[in-house]
Amino acid sequence: LQRQLSGMMLSAGNGVPSFTPRVVLELASDTKEEAITWLLSRIRDTQYNGGTELLVEQLGPGADAQEKENPNMFLVGATWQRLLSGAEDLGLFKEFNDGSMRAFTCANKYNFKDFKGDGDSFLSTAECQYIIKHELDTLRAKDETHVPGLSRVKLYPGKSVIRRLLSKGILIQVFPLHEKEELKRLSFAWYKKVKLSFQPLEDIRHYYGEGQALYFGFLEYFTFALVPMALIGVPYYLFDWEDYDKYVIFASFNLVWCTVILELWKRCSSSLAYRWGTLSRKKAFEEPRPGFHGVLGFNPVTGRQEPLYPNAKRQLRVYLVSLPFVLLCLYLSLYVMMIYFLMEGWALSVHDAEPTFWTGILCFIPSVLYAVVIEIMNLIYRYAAEFLTEWENHRLESSYQNHLVLKVLVFNFFNCFASLFYIAFVMQDMVLLRQSLATLLITSQILNQLMEAFLPYWLQRRRNKKMVRKIHKGKTLEDQELPLANQVRLEADMSTYLGTFDDYLELFLLFGYVSLFSCVYPLAAVLVVLNNITEVYSDAFKMCRVFKRPFSDPAANIGVWQLAFEAMSVIAVVTNCSLIGMSPQVKAYFPDSDMQLILWTVAIEHGLLAFKFILTFLIPDVPKHIQINLSRLEFESREALKKKCVSSALVSTLNAE
């Protein structure tokens, strides 16, 4: 009762609420009062009545209120008891007294490590926000047929209210708030120190959740894994620059390297996920995505009413429209590549016939044009892929993401590597290959970091300054405390972080350059290592300063990207074997017969592929000690169950007799 009252209390002057605000709901500024009242009462209602039992308050006007400010911003928080029961609902894993990870239960709370009294520092802010988001997402319509006051926003029993409001544009955004102090500490540990150090993965996980922490963990792992490669590459560069023959050894090293690092990453990733309690956490049943539409029916699993869309229809869309479209795009990309090579050949011939300054410039034009066209194609394709995947109408966000990743991945792979493959295997021109590789690596590196972090930062900074100047004239952003209302509005205006997709894609392409062709250009690994180091800083910077705080995502692994990297490493085996087979050094062993050479190359390649699969099979994905821990937990829970069984059987036997 006390809590109910405090939730309903008016906020104490200057927009400061009576609880710790965690999440912000921004409703459209023209939303009817009736709808808002209904929504707030539903959020505040007890769980027994189908509410979420969360605390929610309207955000007061900023220090320098303007006409155009949206008044419909709401702060959401929760009591400690509510958060703990939410953690139990979600099945969050926390460290137990004995050091193992167990699903948190309220009944057992005192046996968890770090649980002192009622909470502080037990749940991280990211976890609190994730719990609140989950509770908001599972706020379901009861018998309302539409949102009161908004007859166009239809509801049916069991429909998630927040998702419907989002898909209808009533709810503009839901985002978690930054925590100024924590952020300052994190950013200091992360990118403000000058000396190189390990990533503060625990802090990142604490502040941004497991998904982000795994990305930075992978980035760090990948960089360290590249170091031996880079170290071997440097002497190659310094001493044997023109001696292509030597790359046989380098290519062989490459083969082993890319298999082993991916296998070890799996183990590494599962260690991290175990430590963070996401390894054995069962995923909650996914709700349909907000954009999913279909005929209302009953979900065969949950029995709840929800839109259904026939799977066959989706499959038809995927295989009859999306697949041909992707293939067409690949063909187009190939076509553009051929035009580029024709143009380049023509420009070279013009230059050779009559070498002047202008023909020298002409030689560069095809490359520049090609680079520009590729970027444009990537951009257009990305929009098309998003449109198509949306149109395929996937029920789950995860399936939507997988289909999108696959589409974008294949096209980007093709666009980036098709010309290199053409140069390597059709033109067989290793000098040109080396040049193209170097150009691609260096330009993409510079462009990426500029586009990704510094441009958005600069834009954001301009916006911030404008706002700060309005409030406190003359002071800088760093050394002052903005009132909460202004801080919230500032964050609401920041760009939304769209997930780790683009970051992983970039790593994937870099991994491709190194694993496929670095034997031709041994400096590639060095460049990628340098790139990764700056990437860490720019990514950390953009997470802390440019984007809204994202909701944490309790990932147990890097998901579909593990598969993508493994596919790339299989392609790397084939490519490296072919490069070895084509090297003059190897050719010298088979002076009289090309056929013998090819047969041997193919045989060795098959052997290596088989070896790779056996290796994947032999190296366990989860380290032994974690496996033991997991089975112990399972064993204990089963023994407990069995004891319960035996005692209940005894009771029933006694009753029967």
Next chain:
Amino acid sequence: LQRQLSGMMLSAGNGVPSFTPRVVLELASDTKEEAITWLLSRIRDTQYNGGTELLVEQLGPGADAQEKENPNMFLVGATWQRLLSGAEDLGLFKEFNDGSMRAFTCANKYNFKDFKGDGDSFLSTAECQYIIKHELDTLRAKDETHVPGLSRVKLYPGKSVIRRLLSKGILIQVFPLHEKEELKRLSFAWYKKVKLSFQPLEDIRHYYGEGQALYFGFLEYFTFALVPMALIGVPYYLFDWEDYDKYVIFASFNLVWCTVILELWKRCSSSLAYRWGTLSRKKAFEEPRPGFHGVLGFNPVTGRQEPLYPNAKRQLRVYLVSLPFVLLCLYLSLYVMMIYFLMEGWALSVHDAEPTFWTGILCFIPSVLYAVVIEIMNLIYRYAAEFLTEWENHRLESSYQNHLVLKVLVFNFFNCFASLFYIAFVMQDMVLLRQSLATLLITSQILNQLMEAFLPYWLQRRRNKKMVRKIHKGKTLEDQELPLANQVRLEADMSTYLGTFDDYLELFLLFGYVSLFSCVYPLAAVLVVLNNITEVYSDAFKMCRVFKRPFSDPAANIGVWQLAFEAMSVIAVVTNCSLIGMSPQVKAYFPDSDMQLILWTVAIEHGLLAFKFILTFLIPDVPKHIQINLSRLEFESREALKKKCVSSALVSTLNAE
């Protein structure tokens, strides 16, 4: 109490016990009385006191008792309540009222389909026997340091008594009893009907358990899958016998066929396993195998005392002894093969130089010698493999089995196919390949069925007749009822069924002949279909008449064999592509360049392999409707848990306020 008494009651004359006997324990005839008394009392003791609460009685002497008869045979049974609580312990899945499969619980028993009153026909005899075996296996030593009366049989707290007695040879065997009536019904449905029909899988599962039923299911599936292949093969045989060119189409068909049938089998197998309730049943924690030895320590998972053996030591044995040994054997096998080809070449040259009757016979000698040597090598290798795997000292039976299967599989594959590969790719002699294939298929088929079913049957029949003659002179085995004691002793003398290993191995090799080379000899599929049909009958016959009834094995799939068949289908892609590349028809397309031909072949092969993996990935292993059922069950159990959580949270909140 009543049950306790009935368990202790003396058996009512002529060895007929007062309960349904299910399992027989045979102890060594010289076992001390003290040990027997102790064992029986431990078995009869209540679960609360660490016993098994099973019923056990000594088997009386046979109708025609002899001196040399072993008196120490014990019949084990259980009351219905005990069996039901055992089924709950084991987590057996049974059909629920709503048609779904759920883990059986005593509390909920009336909601299960087919549960009438207290049991009859609810648990199959195979299930009852499996439950009793499980309970016997988990009878653990308390604080005994050795078996009373047998100081050499050491015990420690938590050690499985039955396993220790087995490994010390005190317990000679534990086997389940046949059920005469049921067996008669089953064998009629299975192999006594003349008309062809589907396998009575449900009945097989009911009588022999899921492992056997899955084997027969797979055998049937494989036979049906071969029918299209056989139908296509016949016209090839009739019309285009000498036209090797045509086999391109056949090989392409082969490629698609072997990928698709294996994928579909996975779905089929999971449907069966779902229907039988083994798909989602969690395996119990495996006990160490009886032969496992090591230094006594504490199991990190269960915390129980048990022998421990360092994994590193085992790995060393596997990689430093077993692996080199297997490679050596493969080399030896290759060496023998080369000698065979040399001898054959020599014999042919002798025959060509001076063709007489004796040189004609000489031509056959190498083949016969080779076949004999191969059989001997297989036999010796099998013993060596068993010895080595035993010596590797695997803790779990499953890991022992996997290592043994792998060893035997690789060697058998090599022995059977090396000569065919040599003929196909080194000698490139398609006529010889066809001949060898036909010879191998037909001889192995005839030999197998003779050795596998009819020879043991004949031996068994002789033994039975001797015994029957002693009791009822003149009557035949079929039309009379043996007294229980004699029946039990008869069964105890039957050979022990050693599991489905050899049956699967045979199918694996047949699958190899068809998928690798049937394009060269299209009749192979027809022969294999015929073989499979007789195989069904001979296997059914040997299960019903030759062997002791085996304990059922609640398998959810065909285990490591699925992997083996898939590996074979990958090899089949490579082989078929090479055969296509070598065909004169394809060679005609590349008249001027062998290199072009090889490159194209390799490219297409890689494409096909990629396609195969994508296909494996795209076809879900579990059919949609079963996935839905499984997720529904999980959803329900989670919702139930959540409700419990919310109510307990409510209670704790109320208490706190």
